[in-house]
Amino acid sequence: MSEHQIVAFRAIDGPVSAKDLEFMHAQSSRAEITPWSFDNEYHYGDFRGNAIEMLRRGYDIHLHYANFGIRKLLIRLPQGLPNPKAAKPYFSEDTLKFLPDKQGPGGSLCIEPFHESDDLGYLQGLDDLIDRLVPLRGEILDGDLRPLYLAHLVMSADGEHDPEESKEGPIPAGLVKLTPAQLALAEFYNLSDSFLAAAAQGSPKLPVQDDPRTHYAEWLREQSELTKVEWLTQVMSESRSPVRSEIMIAFRKCRPMPGWPTLELGRTIAELEEKADEIQRENDRKSSEKAARQRAKRLADMAADPEKVIKKTEELVKLRSTDSYRQIASLLADLRESLAGTNQQGLAEKQAKKLKESNPTLHTLTSALRKEGFVPK
Secondary structure (H helix, E strand, O other): OOOOEEEEEEOOOOOOOHHHHHHHHHHOOOOEEOOOEEEEEEOOOOOOOOHHHHHHOOOOEEEEEEOOOOEEEEEEEOOOOOOHHHHHHHEOOOOEEEEEOOOOOOEEEEEOOOOOOOOOOOOOOOOOHHHHHOHHHHHHHOOOOHHHHHHHHHHHOOOOOOOOOOEOOOEEOOOOOOOHHHHHHHHHOOOOHHHHHHHHOOOOOOOOOOOHHHHHHHHHHOOOHHHHHHHHHHHHHOOOOOHHHHHHHHHHHHOOOOOOOEEOOOOEHHHHHHHHHHHHHHHHHHHHHHHHHHHHHHHHHHHHOHHHHHHHHHHHHOOOOHHHHHHHHHHHHHHHHHHOOOOOOOHHHHHHHHHHHHOOOOHHHHHHHHHOOOOOO
């Protein structure tokens, strides 16, 4: 497999300024760059730009993927973590990190686990992944602890941590029903459905949340008319104004962040993996039983109306394709099984012989029938 890397940035609050866009262009000569996005794909070579500075200068989220082990996500938080005390248990020097700016409260959330090149395998569907991850930033700024918990799991389960020693952080409410962006985060870092289900056991229910518009309206009534007119003027004069970000920053400064319910269980990563294996085995058992029931019904339907299958094979042979020949052989094999021990036993063999003799030049059809035992080897 050849080397493959994806480097992407997105601006969320507002477009990158013309001045800062010059800096973005200096970071790569090949990237597709706009005030709202930066995209580059490498098959040879590396991205050598300053990702942290690019976030500080206007972009808000950065993804770096490489098929030899890199899966890095940076999320810009201009005012820092909204509730540092609640977030603290998910951070440490050797797990999740917050990289503060040299000055001011801002910084970047850094999710960069260590994995060997073949630990996670090749990831499909990268084209829109960063756009699916974009809402994570708003969720974090709104005090949702689920993204931080998932990121903490990702880091605690990487190749540099002993699963018997690494423990999960506080379990946040709502893990049973993750948002699309949180599911995209789990997908990016290969957290399986069974592992997520194991982690969600014991998660408190998501509290009923007030309509945020009520709080927005109350706060806006407290602002001066001059301030509100300035905001509206900027929104009306600039089609993609960053003023919403400015308003939300001011709102969050004045309003206390509501607490997100959590539960302390202190399970190790090894315990979560063991529970995930149990859940996966149970899911596999249920899937096998369901598949067996569906197959039994399908064979019963065939036995009740075998002529329907015969007619289908006649239609398929006219398509003259390898796939249609394989379908014919599979259908006749199922029909043979469904009629075994009945007074119509042999009907499938008879149809296979008819199709072969009627189409002597269709060697792929003959081969497909031979694989199912209808034609001698």
